Amino acid sequence: MWSIISVALYLILGPVVGGLLAGFDRKISARLQGRQGPPLLQPFYDLFKLFSKQSVVVNNVQDFLVCGFLVFIVFTGGLFFSGGDLLLVFFALTLAGIFYKSTGSFAVSDIIHSSVSNIAYLPGIFIGFLFILAIKFRKSPFDLSTSHHAHQEMVKGLTTELSGNILALVELSHWYENAFLLGVIGLFIINSNWWSFLIAVPVCIIAYFMEILVDNTFPRVKWEVMLKSTWLVTLVAGVINLMILSFIK
Amino acid sequence: MVLFMLNVSKSPWLLHYDGSSCNGCDIEVLACLTPIYDVERFGVINTGNPKHADIFLITGGINKQNEPVVRQIYEQMPNPKVVVAVGICACNGGIFKECYNILGGVDTVLPVDIYVPGCAARPEAIIDGVVKAVALLDEKRRVRKDEARQ
Numbered sequence: 001m002w003s004i005i006s007v008a009l010y011l012i013l014g015p016v017v018g019g020l021l022a023g024f025d026r027k028i029s030a031r032l033q034g035r036q037g038p039p040l041l042q043p044f045y046d047l048f049k050l051f052s053k054q055s056v057v058v059n060n061v062q063d064f065l066v067c068g069f070l071v072f073i074v075f076t077g078g079l080f081f082s083g084g085d086l087l088l089v090f091f092a093l094t095l096a097g098i099f100y101k102s103t104g105s106f107a108v109s110d111i112i113h114s115s116v117s118n119i120a121y122l123p124g125i126f127i128g129f130l131f132i133l134a135i136k137f138r139k140s141p142f143d144l145s146t147s148h149h150a151h152q153e154m155v156k157g158l159t160t161e162l163s164g165n166i167l168a169l170v171e172l173s174h175w176y177e178n179a180f181l182l183g184v185i186g187l188f189i190i191n192s193n194w195w196s197f198l199i200a201v202p203v204c205i206i207a208y209f210m211e212i213l214v215d216n217t218f219p220r221v222k223w224e225v226m227l228k229s230t231w232l233v234t235l236v237a238g239v240i241n242l243m244i245l246s247f248i249k
Numbered sequence: 250m251v252l253f254m255l256n257v258s259k260s261p262w263l264l265h266y267d268g269s270s271c272n273g274c275d276i277e278v279l280a281c282l283t284p285i286y287d288v289e290r291f292g293v294i295n296t297g298n299p300k301h302a303d304i305f306l307i308t309g310g311i312n313k314q315n316e317p318v319v320r321q322i323y324e325q326m327p328n329p330k331v332v333v334a335v336g337i338c339a340c341n342g343g344i345f346k347e348c349y350n351i352l353g354g355v356d357t358v359l360p361v362d363i364y365v366p367g368c369a370a371r372p373e374a375i376i377d378g379v380v381k382a383v384a385l386l387d388e389k390r391r392v393r394k395d396e397a398r399q
Contacts, residue, residue, distance in 0.1 A: 045259035054327035
């Protein structure tokens with residue numbers, strides 16, 4: 001019963017949280033640059049506008065693929081918030097990506113009911129995850145010309161050929177994805193104690209703020225640098241973490 | 250509330266194209282994005298992609314070489330869309346009007362909706378032109394909706 005409520009909440013609140021995050025992101029980025037910035041609800045205005053625009057379709061397959069991307073992102077988040085199997089969650093997320101990662105259990109519901117927060121055992125994995133987040137949130141230095149900010153992009157990544165409601169669906173999928181990714185940050189903190197939720201929320205907010213700060217501090221890198229540095233950080237931090245974990249547990 | 254949010258005017262994304270401008274107007278267009286003028290407070294994003302753009306902002310006159318380019322960019326933009334001619338050269342050719350290669354202002358090729366004169370057009374004038382273009386976008390959207398209903 002509880003899992004059905006969580007999934008329903010994710011389906012309804014996912015885009016709201018994702019859209020508000022994007023709004024705060026643009027506002028804070030503007031303030032970091034000494035500008036006033038757009039209204040908080042700007043991402044929603046953008047989304048509604050895109051839905052009302054004409055959609056120029058280059059290839060009908062793109063509509064199918066973008067819809068598949070949205071369905072699999074929502075499916076991933078739904079599985080995660082229903083307390084499902086983490087392996088399945090990330091498999092579904094990878095699948096979504098094609099369409100357009102202690103406690104003795106892989107089930108989210110078991111992990112959040114453990115007595116100690118996972119970050120105590122998995123600090124290296126957490127660091128690796130934060131590093132990957134910059135890519136998932138499409139932020140500098142790893143935004144690869146998919147930045148959401150006011151400066152001009154020559155070619156806007158995968159969405160270059162998309163317009164109107166199909167572009168809006170991509171945007172909506174990203175909001176669902178961002179809400180899910182913040183949930184994964186929370187998973188590192190939440191344990192069986194009720195007050196762990198009170199710590200998880202500020203940790204999610206701080207993590208997101210750090211991503212905005214990094215976004216505004218570092219210049220963009222080329223994809224080769226991104227690939228190399230990501231493997232380096234995730235392998236070193238993650239593998240050392242797993243090795244130590246295999247000795248102590 | 251929802252109807253209010255549906256307005257295209259709340260999120261005008263613009264595409265800036267330099268025709269045969271001397272770059273004076275282009276610098277002023279880019280100055281609009283700086284902290285002093287900050288057009289992003291109106292939701293304006295400089296897209297650089299015709300398929301994402303609502304407002305086609307052209308500086309400089311049209312010459313024989315960029316005529317097909319301007320036409321193609323305009324055709325790639327999804328409806329509703331508006332064209333804003335920034336600077337006197339984009340309005341009627343300006344000081345380059347009599348040159349052998351200049352066809353004239355942007356309106357010799359495209360239906361221009363808003364003219365922003367000036368040499369160079371000041372950022373305040375450009376923002377004013379964009380705001381007028383934005384009001385026109387809403388009207389064009391309403392017309393499009395009415396046509397679809399019939």
